[in-house]
Amino acid sequence: MEAPFAYRLTKSGLAQISYRGRVVMTLRGAKSSRFVNRIGVLDADAAQLEMAKLTGHFKHGNERASKLHRE
Template identity: 50%
Template sequence: MSNIDKRNRLDEEVFTYRVTKDNKVFISYMGRQVTSLVGKEADKFLTRISGQDFKAVQLVMAKVTGNFKRGNEKDSKRE
């Protein structure tokens, strides 16, 4: 996994998820919701993360969210 996460961003908890009663999954990046999964996609995601360690779960969430960043996001730490 070191080849995938060269900047060690997945060691931090940058992605989080929450599951609702009706099995919808909401994935957030740095506290902001970036995607939601329903139905078969949500079931597939929950199956993929079950039994995984923290960093592997972070990687799955990174792959599921896809290319949502375009480089024009403001980093509140830099301001």
């Protein structure tokens, strides 16, 4: 499986989730801690799914179709 999502933990306790190299979400405080605890026990495929769910499935593939509706 391709791994488009990645995460990075900062010294200040932030968890930054990126999609294909671009940061799409930053977690702070309790949400960051929960994410780190949850992601630590998952395998690679499950971690990708968890990050996709957490980011709210921001990319659905309908971006081009919605552009046509505006015209």
